[in-house]
Amino acid sequence: MKIMLQFPEGLKAMALAEAAKLxxxxxxxxxxxxxxxxxxxICLDEARNIGAEKIIHFGHAEFMKVKSDIEIEYVPYFxxxxxxxxxxxxxxxxxxxxxxxxxxxxxxxxxxxxxxxARVKELLEAFGFTVKLGMGGAHVRHPGQVLGCDSDSVKNxxxxxxxxxxxxxxxxxxxxxxxxxxxxxxxHLGDSYWITEEIRRVERKRKGSILAAxxxxxxxxxxxxxxxxxxxxxxxxxxxxxxxxxxxxMLLVANELNPIALQNFMSFDAYINTACPxxxxxxxxxxxxxxxxxxxxxxxxxxx
Numbered sequence: 001m002k003i004m005l006q007f008p009e010g011l012k013a014m015a016l017a018e019a020a021k022l023x024x025x026x027x028x029x030x031x032x033x034x035x036x037x038x039x040x041x042i043c044l045d046e047a048r049n050i051g052a053e054k055i056i057h058f059g060h061a062e063f064m065k066v067k068s069d070i071e072i073e074y075v076p077y078f079x080x081x082x083x084x085x086x087x088x089x090x091x092x093x094x095x096x097x098x099x100x101x102x103x104x105x106x107x108x109x110x111x112x113x114x115x116x117x118a119r120v121k122e123l124l125e126a127f128g129f130t131v132k133l134g135m136g137g138a139h140v141r142h143p144g145q146v147l148g149c150d151s152d153s154v155k156n157x158x159x160x161x162x163x164x165x166x167x168x169x170x171x172x173x174x175x176x177x178x179x180x181x182x183x184x185x186x187x188h189l190g191d192s193y194w195i196t197e198e199i200r201r202v203e204r205k206r207k208g209s210i211l212a213a214x215x216x217x218x219x220x221x222x223x224x225x226x227x228x229x230x231x232x233x234x235x236x237x238x239x240x241x242x243x244x245x246x247x248x249x250m251l252l253v254a255n256e257l258n259p260i261a262l263q264n265f266m267s268f269d270a271y272i273n274t275a276c277p278x279x280x281x282x283x284x285x286x287x288x289x290x291x292x293x294x295x296x297x298x299x300x301x302x303x304x
Contacts, residue, residue: 004052006032006043008059011077018058035256037276038148039063040139040228042072045255061111061141063228078115081187090120093185093192094127097162100181104130106157108146108176109166113187117144120166120185131164132157139228148278151176170195175278178203206280206295209270213289214302216269218248220262222290224275225255231274234293238272241296245303259285272296 003022007015019029030050032043039060047055047070054071062074097105107124109117121131133144134157140146144153146165154163154176162181165173168188176182178199185192213219219242223235235251242249249272254261257275259282262268270289273279277292291299 001054002028002030002050002052004030004032004043004047004050004055006036006055006057008036008038011059014058018056037226038228039074040149040276041226042066042228044068044070044227059112061114061145063139063147066227068227076111076114079112081113081116083119085190086187087123089187089190089192090123090185091127093164093183094124094129096183096192096194097129097164098127100162102129102161102181104132104160106154106160106163106180107131107133107144107166108151108153108163108172109144110147110172111142111145113167114142114145116187117166124164132160134158146172146176148172148175149276154180165195170198171278174199174202174281202281205283206292209280209283209289210291210295210299211302213270213291213299214304216247216289218267218269219250219272220252220265220268220270221249221272222257222275222279223251223253224257225253226275229275231293235272235274238274238293238296241300242272245300247303259287262286 005015005018015031019031022029032046040063042057052070056073056075058075059077060074061076066072107121124131134153135143136145136153137150140150146153148171162183163176164183164185166185168186173182173184173195176199181196182199184195221235221238223232224230239249257279272293273290274293280290280292283290
């Protein structure tokens, strides 16, 4: 069988070993070399072009049912932590929560820490907190899990005083709504810290983009062809609504959207993003306001 392996950036070091296992079983193995941004980003075109019969996507839980003639297998990657070192980090987090008089919290984590979440919940409960795990949106597979584009597990956890994110980095927690205090307990960095103000800065930046885009006369509407991001219907609606407001608009289609590829389209004053909503985080790199299609109604309301 011809098999295409796909890894997110942090797991590409595993590629040679995983390929060797399958080659010993008699398979012909290829590895997707392009950047992979998540379970929404399956390398279907590459697999079809080399005649692969199966894609094995490492590192993420299933994002969506993909209509394809190629079999797709998701292999989540779970991280182990050193609990002797992580225990004091959770203890520090508990102290920070108690200082703010938090009693009830929503626990969230990326899929890599799903196996650790039960123990984290148990430890936090031992410090006297009520810990809730909500279920996210349609693309989320586990209670408490967050994606870069989906933090609904926080909202669906019900009424809480604060949110605790257990995991590494700031990408996932900065996507959590800012109406609650958000604490990061990072077992990789070995620290616990509040990220609430950083989230609020991101939110203010998003609102600033909407305001700046309200003065734009010509819009580029960004459409991704990635199987988990494509939203042509939303792009067409955005084009129609903007033209009804007297603006010019054009659909811009790409598999990977980036500032360099767009910089020579000098006619556009702003972009409407129908792809991954986290592209909006990179407004500065694009040099022009980016408004997610979910915020289109608000943009239209403030246009004169």
